[in-house]
């Protein structure tokens with residue numbers, strides 16, 4: 001078997017942790033069918049050729065949820081290998097600007113507080129995003 005045939009597909013994904021003025025975070029539930037069906041995630045999607053991560057995140061959030069956001073600083077970059085898929089998740093903190101989130105390409109959307117995230121089931125790679133987010137919030141509350 002050659003290298004190409006044996007390695008899983010690799011997706012590079014722009015991901016947003018979107019906060020509103022009440023300090024809540026936006027999560028969405030993936031559709032029941034398909035890869036990681038029914039799990040919750042932070043909104044985002046595949047980068048297209050020629051676009052920056054910021055452009056990718058703004059576009060995906062508009063397409064998937066119909067809202068406008070302001071993409072802020074990088075939170076973390078995660079490389080994770082699932083059984084049939086390798087993902088690079090480039091996660092940015094973002095601020096909600098306008099619009100009510102609609103479940104256009106997902107099953108459900110919710111605004112939740114940081115301490116509520118543990119009540120939702122996320123893909124494996126998200127453990128690292130959530131702990132980075134908790135550290136980030138702990139630090140930004142101090143300074």
Ligand SMILES: Nc1nc2c([nH]c(=O)n2[C@H]2C[C@H](O)[C@@H](COP(=O)(O)OP(=O)(O)OP(=O)(O)O)O2)c(=O)[nH]1
Nearest residue numbers: 013015035036041042043044045046087123125126
């Ligand atoms: N958006 C997002 N994706 C995540 C998270 N955690 C995680 O493992 N992923 C994975 C799931 C998917 O395989 C991939 C996101 O890709 P995607 O939403 O553009 O694509 P998809 O697999 O839903 O479908 P497709 O466009 O390839 O048909 O990254 C997360 O928190 N947010």
Ligand SMILES: [Mg+2]
Nearest residue numbers: 043044045046
């Ligand atoms: Mg997506």
